[in-house]
Amino acid sequence: MPIPGQIDPVPVPRAATRREDGRVDLVGLGKPAIAAALIEAGLEPKQAKLRAKQIWHQIYNRGATDFAAMSDIAKPQRAWLAERFLIGRPEVVVQQVSTDGTRKWLLKTADGHDFEMVFIPDADRGTLCVSSQVGCTLNCRFCHTGTMRLVRNLEAGEIVGQVMLARDALGEWPSQPEGRMLSNIVMMGMGEPLYNFENVRDALKIVMDGDGLGLSRRRITLSTSGVVPMMGRAGDEIGVNLAVSLHAVTKAVRDEIVPLNRKYGIEELLAACAAYPGANNARRITFEYVMLKDKNDSDEDARELVRLIRKYKLPAKVNLIPFNPWPGAPYECSDEERVRRFSEIVFEAGISAPVRRPRGRDIMAACGQLKSAAEKKSRAELDRIAEEKQAALA
Numbered sequence: 001m002p003i004p005g006q007i008d009p010v011p012v013p014r015a016a017t018r019r020e021d022g023r024v025d026l027v028g029l030g031k032p033a034i035a036a037a038l039i040e041a042g043l044e045p046k047q048a049k050l051r052a053k054q055i056w057h058q059i060y061n062r063g064a065t066d067f068a069a070m071s072d073i074a075k076p077q078r079a080w081l082a083e084r085f086l087i088g089r090p091e092v093v094v095q096q097v098s099t100d101g102t103r104k105w106l107l108k109t110a111d112g113h114d115f116e117m118v119f120i121p122d123a124d125r126g127t128l129c130v131s132s133q134v135g136c137t138l139n140c141r142f143c144h145t146g147t148m149r150l151v152r153n154l155e156a157g158e159i160v161g162q163v164m165l166a167r168d169a170l171g172e173w174p175s176q177p178e179g180r181m182l183s184n185i186v187m188m189g190m191g192e193p194l195y196n197f198e199n200v201r202d203a204l205k206i207v208m209d210g211d212g213l214g215l216s217r218r219r220i221t222l223s224t225s226g227v228v229p230m231m232g233r234a235g236d237e238i239g240v241n242l243a244v245s246l247h248a249v250t251k252a253v254r255d256e257i258v259p260l261n262r263k264y265g266i267e268e269l270l271a272a273c274a275a276y277p278g279a280n281n282a283r284r285i286t287f288e289y290v291m292l293k294d295k296n297d298s299d300e301d302a303r304e305l306v307r308l309i310r311k312y313k314l315p316a317k318v319n320l321i322p323f324n325p326w327p328g329a330p331y332e333c334s335d336e337e338r339v340r341r342f343s344e345i346v347f348e349a350g351i352s353a354p355v356r357r358p359r360g361r362d363i364m365a366a367c368g369q370l371k372s373a374a375e376k377k378s379r380a381e382l383d384r385i386a387e388e389k390q391a392a393l394a
């Protein structure tokens, strides 16, 4: 049965995107692709290779956005480059800072689609929450992004561009291995990263490159709602930490709140987790569990969660997420006491189950909320989209 979204097991190289003025944006291209673009523009292969190396370093290590600043390249050639290429960033539509320090950006692609990015600072580190798609094909019932149509996948350059924009905003160039506020990345913004596999992989490769943005793969987490056929490849080809949006332990409840479960069930999903390359006690899989009042939050649910994790011998931790309500949402967040009890049962079984602290509520920092506020879709429109998606999945 075909499902919406893109499951494309064949890696497709990304073609360089030309802007309206004909220039090519180099952000998102690997070193060989930059060299190929330079050759196409007329440079000798040997020189192109050398320049690609310099330009790569300037873009991803120094954070250069202008060829004029590249002092290791001869002046006339800088001008020649600027006529043909650019080093872009997503356009900022709105930037907000919460009273708790959380920053949120509503961004725009060059072709005019809005998407979101959030930075959550802690005492001496911080996590950037990056989007992989504009909208989402899936329709998790508690998720605001799920009420939006998928507009398109983000390109590798638009994904890595989010990280670069955050570095700009935090003043954290050049790239260095330690001591930065932007220390961690989670692919937990808008969209399902495993339905945009190639672009997410290519972007994260640049983020992880020691001479690129230089973030260790141990500091990057990819969150999936459970696209089972792509999980092995994610482990092999990207190798970052895995988070799985489990959210329920029975078929009936998970079918309802994460409709992808009708295609890839809980047992299949947990078997894929057990086979995830690199999962061990030092690198545990995170199970995300959104706390929905009277839906998935009973003692029995907590015990079943423990049983399942044990059955598959998973090196796991559980992240309990208080449901972040949005206008018209069909659920409520579990009471504090219920969340505490759920957490205790899992902890007592020897599995870490911290409760995630809500951040940035005053600026609607939860996934999909700022974009929605900007668009103000009617309730009827949201229902119609939800129904269409459900029908496509049935």
Ligand code: SAH
Residues within 6 Å of the ligand: 140, 142, 143, 144, 187, 188, 189, 190, 191, 192, 193, 223, 224, 225, 244, 245, 288, 290, 321, 322, 323, 324, 325, 326, 366, 367
């Ligand atoms: N599509 C991927 C990654 C993006 S969603 C996935 O589903 O895993 C990132 C996390 O935020 C997921 O665990 C998702 O279930 C959770 N989430 C979405 N909407 C939420 C809400 N309103 N309240 C709390 N968590 C939410």
Ligand code: SF4
Residues within 6 Å of the ligand: 136, 137, 138, 139, 140, 143, 144, 145, 146, 147, 189, 190, 191, 192, 225, 245
């Ligand atoms: Fe998409 Fe993730 Fe939201 Fe589900 S929770 S609708 S997969 S973004």
